[in-house]
Amino acid sequence: MSSVLVQFRTEDTAKAMATSICDRLGLDLQSYLRMCISRMNQENGIPFSMNVNDIPRNKGMEAMKEASRLASENGVSDMTLDEINAEIDAVRGQMAE
Secondary structure, three states, rough: OOOOOOOOOOOOOHHHHHHHHHHHHHHOHHHHHHHHHHHHHOOOOOOOOOOOOOOOOOHHHHHHHHHHHHHHHHHOOOOOHHHHHHHHHHHHHHHOO
16 A cells, blocks of 8 residues: 655644644654544544543653653753762751751
């Protein structure tokens, strides 16, 4: 089966929003568009809805993103594992006193 290139124009903000939604759904935009065309052909119409609001929150991932944001804000996002462990040991030493 041969492939064909499909191109179209859209607003920058619309593409950015669509890419963000796809990322949250675990897809890239190209995969979503291929899936959309395939299902449209199978169903002879637009057969499905995918809504970000239906996805349960991933609290662990949210916590990691927040920790990463805080590390960047405080200038410690590039610490090595040894530096992180040294900080933890120092705090534990202070707590033991």
